[in-house]
Amino acid sequence: MADVESVLNHLDSQLEASLERLFGLLEIPSISTDPAYKNDVKRAAEWLVEDLKSIGFDASVRPTEGHPMVVAHHDGQGPHVLFYGHYDVQPVDPLELWNEDPFKPGIKEIGPDHRVITGRGTSDDKGQLMTFVEACRAYKAVHGKLPCKVTILFEGEEESGSPSLIPFLKAHADELKADFALVCDTSMWDRETPAICVGLRGLVGEEVTVKAANRDLHSGYYGGAAANPIRILAKVLAALHDENGGVTIPGFYEGVEETPTEILRSWEALGEDAESFLGPIGLSELAGERGRSALELVWARPTCEFNGISGGYTGEGFKTVIPAEAYAKVSFRLVHSQDPAKIREAFREFVRERIPADCSVEFSPHGGSPAIQLSYDSPIVTTAQAALTEEWGKPALAIAMGGSIPIVGDFQRLLGMESLLVGFGLADDAIHSPNEKYELTSFHKGQRSWARILAALANR
Template sequence: MSKLDKVLERIDQNLDQSLDRLFELLRIKSISTDPEYKGDCRQAAEWMARELTAIGIPSEVRDTTGHPMVVGHRVADGKPGPHVLFYGHYDVQPVDPIELWNADPFDPQIVTREDGSKMIVARGANDDKGQLMTFVEAVRAWIEEAGDVPINISVLLEGEEESGSPSLQPFLDANKEELSKDLALVCDTSMWDKDTPAISVMLRGLVGEEITLKGPSKDLHSGMYGGAARNPLHVLSDMIAGLRDEDGRITLPGFYDGVLELPEDVKEMWQNLGFSTEEFLGGIGLKDLGGEKDRSGLEQLWARPTCEVNGMWGGYTGAGFKTVIPAEAHAKVSFRLVGDQDPEKIREAFHAYLKSKTPADFELELHPHGGDRALRMDFDAPALAKGRAALSAEWDKPAALVGCGGSIPIVGSFKRTLNMDSLLIGFGLDEDQIHSPNEKYELKSFHKGIRSWARVLEELAK
């Protein structure tokens, strides 16, 4: 029996104890957004530091201006493979509305369904306590069975992820040398489905803008001025409509600079994932895809840039009817970016477009709302191939390389501040109701998640 086989066997034998430890952590009410639970957040940090130290990763609680960080290292000279930094968060979302929970959110339960499958139900079961404990338990099994882990490991756990991570960037800046490693491991992601593991390889970036267009000096009576006075809502509507052509492409000059085409093998992989447009859109009462007409649904969600109108308003919007030409019109617009698109170039092109469409007697005000580049892992990266091999071996099914339509801020911080790529592996499911009542984590996800990380650690050492 190989060393890995013995580690996997120990994981199976110790599953009940692993669950006991997870349940201890789940009982701690570490709600980071509510000052009432400040002590609970520290309790969770101290619990994690003790647990990591006990298994052989000497760790300590580090104070910040908010909730504390937990930092630990297990390092020895001569180990093969990358020195990794594992990231997770011990804080959880509030539980409201409490009346919709089937049981106490901080009294974890294993619920058995009619088909015999089991799930762990509690606040934090998935996000992120269940996920981070899969890694901790994998490390425990390696050390208990083999005496050490195959590669050098550092750990960073934060307590403010669910409240915007206000202390994280200053902490990274202040501890850059200590925390900058060869590769980050991030567990706050999902599988493709309950039987198909996944590695998230692309995160879209973002540019946000708010527009105010001022026309007449005051609201006007549409009977007295209608037809002669230009309406700011008409002008703004024309501006917005002109941002996309009839094929769904964004019309800004240079917008697609830096947009990369998918490798053919990845495109084929996505085609074979069984994504159903009808099922995806049917659940929200729609039928037809709304992006570029020559792109598949998954490409539109993961690999193509977007322009979305998040809100438009102006004039009278109250009850009844008021015949006015408004003095101002407003809109909020966001762009999701991919590949190597430059957020500032996109913003400049957008500003130039709006100014070119603004009438001479109108005033345009622009209010930026942040921007960030997209992130992607090189499809040829050795760590990606090793992670995929480990997951495929555990789940007896090829691991999918998937995109993420949104962003994960910590991954951007690791790249910008620590110059470190991230391998995003998690075992949650879209149906796990994170941030909602009755949050759950499949028992299968927890068990096989531990086994998966054990395999990943060995693969990375090769």
């Protein structure tokens, strides 16, 4: 503990210097989706390489077909960890809605003893990744070494679909494989309560096209006699859920496990109910499976949702037409060991069975990835929980996330590694939006948290 305490004291004394370094990275407009910023994305990668070299990492910019990766290695005793983050950022549009220049970071007082770091990339993900770098810097300054063997992978295309990531992981699998991965692109429960994400829902997307007549029809001349694809599609979509909110596709719940009772109780203790969860968006009643809480529904249960539906005339005014085609976009969020391929085929069969003989249906896939579920009592989870609890003074929660982080599945599938997801963002950080911010306490205590986690992992 004395070794850790000296590192923590060093981090406290160097907070201002670490902020200056962070500002230097934040000032680089590394917008990966816009070709106009290609040189800036490369400049951010080069900035990170030079910074990592300054603390003893063997670091380099690695070219890809798109934006470069940053890879760095540092020897150490104990387990080998791969730390992942991304240095690219979202566009800043609409610029007029920003209160400050998005690429001129600063510190802003927004309440008593409440300061935040402002600017694009502060929370997603430059501020987050630099918490880990600063923890490594402090270990080197105090002890001249790191408590673990560390490999770092910083991506430059996360905000533009990661087109180069899987080819890069496959090509460099032997170099990047470690005992487990550390991923920082997640959040805390609130400003004072740290959290570890142990579950990420998977995703299956399908676009459905129902076709009937060979042209649009006059609804007076053909109405009541000709098949209407909107009616057919609406009936199919309505049949996908039962009266209790469950999904009716045969085999849909295969691989879905019930969340442990003690975990459900810990979620209930957070005080999040239908009113607090839905109230801010103008709703009040849970729409999913009956008898389950809001957090269980979004963290631990699978879903079938309709993301878009169209057909016929949708312009101004009115046109009495029976359309030849109707379309819907349907997505499934998956949990536990649900198989995306099986879910996709079961959905297609469900639809096919409900299409009249003289009509047809076509499908277009849009993504498919399995859920990620760590054991709630995984040794790396419990070790990190203890370290976070020690730092923040409140029990670190084991939570799940309703969305997906594809890199976690890629690490598991391509490198055979589990991931520990620890981040210090907050729901109100306005990532991807104007006026993005990152709590100063998140940046400071995030550094301290990683220092504790590295020490705990080395000693477990």
